[in-house]
Amino acid sequence: MPIAMIHIAAGRSEEAKRALLSNVTEAIARSLDAPIASVRVLLQEVPETQWASGGVTLAERHQASG
Secondary structure, three states: OOEEEEEEEOOHHHHHHHHHHHHHHHHHHHOOOHHHHEEEEEEEOOOOOHHHEOEEEEEHHHHHOO
């Protein structure tokens, strides 16, 4: 059974996350010729204060731009 783990910054809508889960599931099933029911997708949301690039968190970037 294929398993995909996806980490995203928190804050997206439930609709966007549901679309991501569905699209990734379908892509994996198609790519591996696996039954769609066997595909597992784990989605973990990371708070913006705990996601950094270059030592600057997403929360800090949003504060600076807004």
